[in-house]
Amino acid sequence: MLLKDLLEKYPKKEDQLIEVLLAYQNEKNDHYISKEEITEIATYLGVPESKVCSVLSFYTFFSDKPRGKHIIQVCKDVPCYVASDFDVVKTLEKELGIRVNETTKNGQFTLELTSCLGCCESAPVMRIDDKIYTHLSADKIKAILSEYKVTM
Numbered sequence: 001m002l003l004k005d006l007l008e009k010y011p012k013k014e015d016q017l018i019e020v021l022l023a024y025q026n027e028k029n030d031h032y033i034s035k036e037e038i039t040e041i042a043t044y045l046g047v048p049e050s051k052v053c054s055v056l057s058f059y060t061f062f063s064d065k066p067r068g069k070h071i072i073q074v075c076k077d078v079p080c081y082v083a084s085d086f087d088v089v090k091t092l093e094k095e096l097g098i099r100v101n102e103t104t105k106n107g108q109f110t111l112e113l114t115s116c117l118g119c120c121e122s123a124p125v126m127r128i129d130d131k132i133y134t135h136l137s138a139d140k141i142k143a144i145l146s147e148y149k150v151t152m
C-alpha cells in the first residue's frame with residue numbers, strides 16, 4: 001500500500017503518529033521508515049520531522065534502516081540476562097551468521113536488542129516479529145529458527 005493511501009485513513013492529528021508509523025512499517029517488506037517517508041508522515045500529521053525521528057529512535061520496534069523479513073529482538077534487560085546460563089545473543093549470531101543490528105544475506109532475519117518484553121518471569125526471552133519466545137535455551141533457539149527457515 002502506498003503511504004499516501006494509508007495516511008488518508010487517519011485523521012491529521014499528532015496523536016495518530018505512533019499508530020501510523022506502526023501500520024506503515026508493518027505494511028512494508030523491509031520493515032522500516034525511510035527519510036522521505038518521515039517527511040511525508042510529518043507533513044500529513046502536521047508535526048515536526050524531529051518529533052517523528054524521536055519517536056522512531058525511542059521505541060525499539062521502529063527502525064529507520066531496512067530490515068529483514070523476520071525481526072528477532074533479544075531482551076537485553078537484567079532479569080533476562082541473569083536468568084540465562086548461556087549467551088542468547090551469541091547463540092543467535094552464530095546460528096544466523098550475523099551480528100546484532102545486521103540482516104542475513106538472504107534478507108530473512110534481522111537481529112536486534114530490545115528492552116524488557118514484559119515476560120521477565122519467563123526469562124530469557126526474545127521476540128520474532130509479533131511472537132514471544134520464553135525460557136530460551138540454545139537448543140530451543142535452534143529449533144525455533146529451523147521452523148522459520150522451513151517456512152521461508
Ligand code: FES
Nearest residue numbers: 075080116117120
Ligand atoms: S527483562 Fe527480559 S522480558 Fe523483562
